[in-house]
Amino acid sequence: MTITRVTPGGLSAPDVLRWSRQHVDPALRAVVDTLPDHLRHIVGYHVGWWDEDARPTTGGxxxxxxxxLALLAAEAVGGTAPDAVPAAVAVELVHNFSLLHDDVMDGDRTRRHRPTAWTVFGVGNAILAGDALLNLAHEVLATSGHPAAEDGLRLLTAAVSRLVAGQCADLGLQQRRDVDLPECRRMAEDKTAALLGAACALGAAFGGGSREQVGHLRAFGEALGLAFQHVDDLLGIWGDPDRTGKPVHSDLYARKKTLPVVAALNSGTRAGEGLAVLYRQDEPLSEGDARRAAELVAAAGGRAWSQAEAEDLLAQSLRDLHLANPVARAAELEALARLVTRRDQ
Structure with missing residues (x-):
C-alpha cells in the first residue's frame, strides 16, 4: 500500500484516524497473521476483521x-510516522489484550454492537488470545531494530504493570461497599491513563524526541486518558446504545463503581444515600431501578462532577502538549484529544 505523507496542520480528527490506519493496519494484520490459526481467528473476530465464521466484515x-497518538507524537518531535509504526502496533496489541481480559472479568457480553469474544469462543480461549497479543506487543518492539526499542520495552512493560494493577484494583473495588474517590481515581489512572500516556511517550521516543519531550507527551496522554475514563464512565450510564454498542445504564446494572458513581456515593447527599441502598441490595437491578440509579447519580452531583473533571483534564493535557514544544501535529493532537473527550460519542 502506498501511503501519502500528509502535511501537518490540516487534518480533522476523523481524517487523522483514517491516516493512522493506513500506516498501522497492514503491520497489525501481518503480526496477527503469525498467530496459530485458532488464536488468529479469535483475535480477528475481536478486532472486527471478520465474523465468528471468519467471513470478512467492515466497520466493526x-x-x-x-x-x-503514537504516530502523531513521533511527528510532533520531528520524526516520521513510519518510524513509529512498531510503537503504534505494540500499544494497539496491548489495548486489545486488555479488552479481551476485561470483558471476561467484567462479564460483559457485548462490545462494538456484537457478542464479546468470550461469549463466542469461550472464556479460556479469550484469555489465551489476550495473552498472545501481549506477547506479540513485546515481540514487535524487540524485533523492530529501532534505537529506542530497549527503552520502549521498559516503557511498555511499566505501563502494562500499571494497567494490570489498575484492573486488579477495579475488581477489588467492586467487591467493597465503601470506596473513596481518591482510590477510584488512582485505579482509573493505572487502568486507562497509563496506556494512553505510554502511547504518546513511545511514539515520541521512536520519533527521536528528547527526554523532556517524551515526558511532556506522556503527561499529555495520561491527562487525556483520565479525561477519557470520565467520559467512558458517563457513557456507561447515559450513552446512546447505537453509539456505545452497549445497553443504556449498562454500568449500573453491573453496579460498577465508576468515577461518577463513586463521587455520588461519597457526596453526603440524600441522593447519594439512596444510590447506596440500590447498590447494596442483593437482587439484580430492574430497569426501573437502573433508571432511578442514574437519576440519583445525577442528583448527587456525580454526573456534573465527572463532566467538569473531563473538561479540566482536557485543558491540563493541552498545557502539557504545549510544554513539549511540538514542531508538527499539534493541531491534530488537540483535535484527537477533543474527539475522545466528547460526551456525544
Missing part, C-alpha cells in the same frame, strides 16, 4: 486512538 473495529 474501534477508533484505534492509541496508535494514532
Amino acid at each position: 473495529g474501534g477508533k484505534a486512538i492509541r496508535p494514532a
Whole structure:
C-alpha cells in the first residue's frame, strides 16, 4: 500500500484516524497473521476483521486512538510516522489484550454492537488470545531494530504493570461497599491513563524526541486518558446504545463503581444515600431501578462532577502538549484529544 505523507496542520480528527490506519493496519494484520490459526481467528473476530465464521466484515473495529497518538507524537518531535509504526502496533496489541481480559472479568457480553469474544469462543480461549497479543506487543518492539526499542520495552512493560494493577484494583473495588474517590481515581489512572500516556511517550521516543519531550507527551496522554475514563464512565450510564454498542445504564446494572458513581456515593447527599441502598441490595437491578440509579447519580452531583473533571483534564493535557514544544501535529493532537473527550460519542 502506498501511503501519502500528509502535511501537518490540516487534518480533522476523523481524517487523522483514517491516516493512522493506513500506516498501522497492514503491520497489525501481518503480526496477527503469525498467530496459530485458532488464536488468529479469535483475535480477528475481536478486532472486527471478520465474523465468528471468519467471513470478512467492515466497520466493526474501534477508533484505534492509541496508535494514532503514537504516530502523531513521533511527528510532533520531528520524526516520521513510519518510524513509529512498531510503537503504534505494540500499544494497539496491548489495548486489545486488555479488552479481551476485561470483558471476561467484567462479564460483559457485548462490545462494538456484537457478542464479546468470550461469549463466542469461550472464556479460556479469550484469555489465551489476550495473552498472545501481549506477547506479540513485546515481540514487535524487540524485533523492530529501532534505537529506542530497549527503552520502549521498559516503557511498555511499566505501563502494562500499571494497567494490570489498575484492573486488579477495579475488581477489588467492586467487591467493597465503601470506596473513596481518591482510590477510584488512582485505579482509573493505572487502568486507562497509563496506556494512553505510554502511547504518546513511545511514539515520541521512536520519533527521536528528547527526554523532556517524551515526558511532556506522556503527561499529555495520561491527562487525556483520565479525561477519557470520565467520559467512558458517563457513557456507561447515559450513552446512546447505537453509539456505545452497549445497553443504556449498562454500568449500573453491573453496579460498577465508576468515577461518577463513586463521587455520588461519597457526596453526603440524600441522593447519594439512596444510590447506596440500590447498590447494596442483593437482587439484580430492574430497569426501573437502573433508571432511578442514574437519576440519583445525577442528583448527587456525580454526573456534573465527572463532566467538569473531563473538561479540566482536557485543558491540563493541552498545557502539557504545549510544554513539549511540538514542531508538527499539534493541531491534530488537540483535535484527537477533543474527539475522545466528547460526551456525544
